[in-house]
Amino acid sequence: MHKPEILAPAGDLEKLKMAVIYGADAVYLAGKQFGMRAFAGNFTEEEMKTGVDFAHQHGVKVYVTINIFAGNEDIAQLPAYLKTLADTEVDALIVADPGVFALARETVPQLPCHLSTQANTTNWKSARFWQDAGIARIVLARELTLPEIAEIRSHTDLELEVFAHGAMCWAYSGRCYLSHHMEGRSGNRGQCAQACRWKYHLMEEKRPGEYLPVYEDERGTYILNARDLCLIEHIPELVKAGVNSFKIEGRMKSVYYVATVTRAYRQALDAYLADPDNYTLDPALKDELHKISHRPYSTGFLHGNPGVKGQVPETTAQVASHEFMGVVQSYDAQNNRAVVEMRNRFAVGEELEVAGPKTPSRHFTVKDLRNAEGAPIEEAIRVQEHVSLHMPFAVEEFSLIRRAKSV
16 A cells, blocks of 8 residues: 655744654745745745755655746746755645746756646546646645546556645635735735635625625625635545545644644554554544634535535634643753743643644643743743743653643
8 A cells, every 4th residue: 555645834944843743744835935825934045945954854855836827027037946946955846837837847857846736637637638748746626526536546647645634715726816806915826815714795786885684693704714624534535546645734824733733644644554454533633633723624525515514604713622832842851841932821720731743642730830040930921932840741842732722
């Protein structure tokens, strides 16, 4: 049985490192230009070099997105950027525009090219076309069902990548003009304002100011608001269908999101590959995905067009059962103390939970909390402050600290 990769988002250098530490086989990222997430932190040339070196030291690949639909002005700038990426020793490029792909083949033919989901590959004939053109992998359109994925696999030798988790675009293969129309920010050039998440009312032309009751309540209706994708329960079917890469959406999500989701999919996939005949998903892994901020989950198009069941018409608010409190920076086994970089306030007496890259979640009560100077404090209040606290058990470096939200 082939072993698919877990492909995690890296919106900045910190997220890249957490993705690698928490079990990704590969990460995808962008430089400061030409990517589809212009408002993520993204990478300077120096940061990208540092990130690639870190990933390669851990046996992890790095793919760089150049998946905007380019204008003429972009074409003149791309060759130098492509050569920089080759010099940085990235492992592949992710492209959508045929012109960008052609330029990449001319300029850096040694770099494999992956075809972005933006290119809207929905059938095996298209896949064969791109294979003949020299594409190494296709990120399949998110609108495909499981049988359609399997059929494409039966007609091509290309690597196939599918989105397995994260936010869904309401527009077909992400080809949306709404943001550009309303805000002058083109989603096809990495500047999406997420206008689909705004609330809307319906107003009849001859009745200005009179809102018609199409909304769910007085706040309006979110008729374009898609549920988040979650396919962790369907890893076996996707592996059998011939998927080579499980992609996690979220370059603009938090470090906590990247680490938690990567860890859950890593453990689920490894458990299945170790014993496919007797595999069942550990319910704790599905529970992990409710501890991060998310919209209500769905399986997207995997089992057919979800219709209205794929939308959340009431609100765009995200939910999470837990809050992210901090990251363990180091652990002193002799004194049973952990240094934590805090991200939310917590105090002596609170019950928290810690989960490591390779260790299961455990609960503890905060005791003997001290600031960076070693002085006792009752509460950690400054974001990114380093504090130390007594731990009743050993913890891994880079472990996540979180707190269950009160009901």
